Amino acid sequence: MSTRENKDGPIGVFDSGLGGLTVVRELMRQLPSEDIVYFGDTARVPYGTKSKEAIIRFSRENTRILLQYKVKMVVVACNTSSSYALDILRKEFRVPIVGVIGPGARKAIAMTKAGNVGVIATSATVASGQYEKSIKQCDGGIRVVSQACPLFVPLAEEGWADKPVTFEIAREYLKPLKKSGIDTLILGCTHYPLLKAALQKAVGKSVVLVDSAKEVALEVDGILTSLGRKRTEKKVGRYRFLISDRPQAFKKLAKNFLGREIKHIQKV
Numbered sequence: 001m002s003t004r005e006n007k008d009g010p011i012g013v014f015d016s017g018l019g020g021l022t023v024v025r026e027l028m029r030q031l032p033s034e035d036i037v038y039f040g041d042t043a044r045v046p047y048g049t050k051s052k053e054a055i056i057r058f059s060r061e062n063t064r065i066l067l068q069y070k071v072k073m074v075v076v077a078c079n080t081s082s083s084y085a086l087d088i089l090r091k092e093f094r095v096p097i098v099g100v101i102g103p104g105a106r107k108a109i110a111m112t113k114a115g116n117v118g119v120i121a122t123s124a125t126v127a128s129g130q131y132e133k134s135i136k137q138c139d140g141g142i143r144v145v146s147q148a149c150p151l152f153v154p155l156a157e158e159g160w161a162d163k164p165v166t167f168e169i170a171r172e173y174l175k176p177l178k179k180s181g182i183d184t185l186i187l188g189c190t191h192y193p194l195l196k197a198a199l200q201k202a203v204g205k206s207v208v209l210v211d212s213a214k215e216v217a218l219e220v221d222g223i224l225t226s227l228g229r230k231r232t233e234k235k236v237g238r239y240r241f242l243i244s245d246r247p248q249a250f251k252k253l254a255k256n257f258l259g260r261e262i263k264h265i266q267k268v
């Protein structure tokens, strides 16, 4: 399927649920004039435990929803979707599509001094091996150690970033990575930036944490600029939040991820 691209349209962002709001937060910060339409697939979250076929199907459907809003670009904010569906979406849709794996991998390559990078992500993302592949494609000499951390998503959604139990779980998950001497750690899941303090404490101060949200916003900026589609006028962007289920629950939790209240949420 292809679609007509809209020069002045909003940036479309989708995720399996709430986590992609950490990417929206960065987009708002770095590109304040841009309009954004966000779709969170709260009816089908989590994706991190689903099959490849399901993840691809959901990602395709989410892209179609965003295209109804005449988006000029689609950001696949979900690491799990980016791992399995990005290439397929790029083939099927004509709009520029940005994923989160490449930007995070490139940043990690730039940051590592020892050539020893850790990746933490959902089980599906780790199983896909996409972070490792992206890193090795750029620099085959870098060692990559990955760890699935399925308990982090519910902890972040619960708002338990500062609880001792979160630190204990982080310490347990990160033990093998720490032992292997990583100096850079990719937060390969939308939810993990919320747990940054616990993760940093567990892995040690000397390890650089790579938050792909920041890198993704930079990449979006670069692509819009090179295509001549970046808004240059000084206007404040307008935001629209769409979800597939439970708008009230989303509203309550969204503030943690976005850092501000969401007034209107639309169920689609």
Ligand code: DGL
Pocket (backbone or CB within 6 Å): 015, 016, 017, 019, 020, 045, 046, 047, 048, 049, 077, 078, 079, 080, 081, 122, 125, 153, 188, 189, 190, 191
């Ligand atoms: N958004 C997912 C990711 O970044 C995390 C939550 C889920 O499993 O759906 O991988």
